[in-house]
Amino acid sequence: MARVGIREVAAHAGVAIGTVSHYLNHPDKVSIEKAERIQTAIDGLGFVPSNAGRQLRLGVSTVIGYIAPDVSNPHFAEIAESVERRASDLGVSVFLANSHRSREREDAYLRVFEQQQVRGLIVSSHLPIEDRLAAVRGRGTPSVLVGQAARSPDQASVSLDDVSGGRQTIEHLLSVGCRRLAFVGGPLGIPQVADRLAGASEAAGESGSATLEVINAPDRTIRGGREVAAAILRRSPEVRPEGIFAVNDLLALGILQTLSAAGLRVPEEIALAGYDDNEFAEASLIPLTTVKGRHDGFGVAVVDLLFDVMERKSIADPHRVFKPELVVRASTLGFAGR
Amino acid sequence: MARVGIREVAAHAGVAIGTVSHYLNHPDKVSIEKAERIQTAIDGLGFVPSNAGRQLRLGVSTVIGYIAPDVSNPHFAEIAESVERRASDLGVSVFLANSHRSREREDAYLRVFEQQQVRGLIVSSHLPIEDRLAAVRGRGTPSVLVGQAARSPDQASVSLDDVSGGRQTIEHLLSVGCRRLAFVGGPLGIPQVADRLAGASEAAGESGSATLEVINAPDRTIRGGREVAAAILRRSPEVRPEGIFAVNDLLALGILQTLSAAGLRVPEEIALAGYDDNEFAEASLIPLTTVKGRHDGFGVAVVDLLFDVMERKSIADPHRVFKPELVVRASTLGFAGR
DNA sequence: CGCCTCCATTGAGACGTTTCAATCGCGATG
């Protein structure tokens, strides 16, 4: 079961090693006749080129890595999906890795990918990561930061304008008539969360007549949403928020369930909006108003930016920012006021 | 920005190349003093070992690959997660790849992983894949098939006894008093689906008094569930099923939503069970009775089996089958009969 | 004091590929 290399193929086909290599990499440079002999030998021997050898010689691979906190999260999964599609068009493979929000795992995969000499890296993270990416970049592995805008002009990034998303959501809640507003989520250490709140505060402040309360959630899951909703239900009706902006859809879904189960009507008594437009936002019992960030062009933009960074040295605009879009559904349309 | 190699590190630390290599791989073989000098040089130079070189020399990597139809599907995501944890304990990294149920993508990643000379492969697939894995194995890359039991004794696999899962579900529905039963799902070309139905049929047949109808779903999503439920609602009550067994949780969730929205009470009027115990099964408005296949030991079993295959030549039992467990929740408990 | 052992250290060689300069063969040109 000794590994069959290009050498055996060459011998078997009666040609030189270099010719086999040419056949593999520049097929047009090889005569038809030898090409056929070589292909026959490859098939017969079950030859699979060793990536190690090629990589060693070339110094680069044809693989890019995508590190996300949690690839199973539909948000990242969709990004991964569109990235994969675009990358596949461009002839490179994508390896996925879960950092599970752990700095250590993140570092570990950063190192593994660097050792593998991936051609480039796509990274989503809730943690501050620019310095680490700068170090990796300094050693020859470029990257695109996805989801948070990079501060350094040397670090390419593709992000969503979460301030705008927060603003749009609150403006919408105001427009359906809510005055007592609540922002549910946390921690503010996460830039995305802070930005959404910032946009929300701005919009609420500008309205003059509205109040915005910040309710901290234990975590950003359905369970967390239930706990928050339970706390809200314990309040007397006149101090309950009229419009709730949950920082993500899972929270919103949990809130929605618990409010509905308690007989409180959404959106008539409380309007509710989420964020991310995840798979279940539209599929929930009362379809959820939410903010949709991704679209088909997202992955394309990410991969193309990465390719630009990999090839050229300087990019016109390394910080691509997409404006998210409010998706209005039943959970806010029809707020009835007091 | 020339790549810094072990050579520069050695020169910088004033030791031989071999000593640096020893330090990296067998740190105990190197004197404290030189170890420190070497570490200093590594940090100073930002040295990252080239995996290509190591791999080329060793012939194997320290990476395993996991190919799944869709890593974002919570089912595979959880498997991936537990696999990653176990692999990490054992000192190997896991690269994930999405085949998107496409045979081509599957083949492409199989090839890429083989070229990368991953140490082993974990593969979940809805497609027949044993021959392809056999070919890959013949060339030195072993694998574990996850989710479907392998037929060949040479192909290791870890799977769930879906026949048992189907049987348990129907037996439970019978035990709460349902007689007119329906199995919702398809297509039967997928072994997991066929097995679940087989178990369901057996159990229904043995009861004597129950009937089991098969309702084909357009797809296995929430939307598909809604369509099925809408069709059921159009029937007159006396021919509606009393107990529904949906082949996965998404379908069940869609059914649940549509039935509830129409005012039909679950479980009082119709008992409903799903399959997979996905993240949302417990978190839905009416917690869903479902079949839980995975548990913490699953990933451990998969990885350990893969390691066995990678190291030894023969395994006592290459086909590990776990028995799934019925998780009874509110969506079936309390069926009231006619 | 001489010899042996043991351990840390060393440097050469090999892994499989690609590329580059050199060679070959052949038809065309002067």
Place this chain on the structure above:
DNA sequence: CATCGCGATTGAAACGTCTCAATGGAGGCG
């Protein structure tokens, strides 16, 4: 007929690492 030019083909060198056999030095034993 000699030469040239061009494309196809060749073989060697190089990429970065690990391992193995060999070296060197220190300490223990006779």
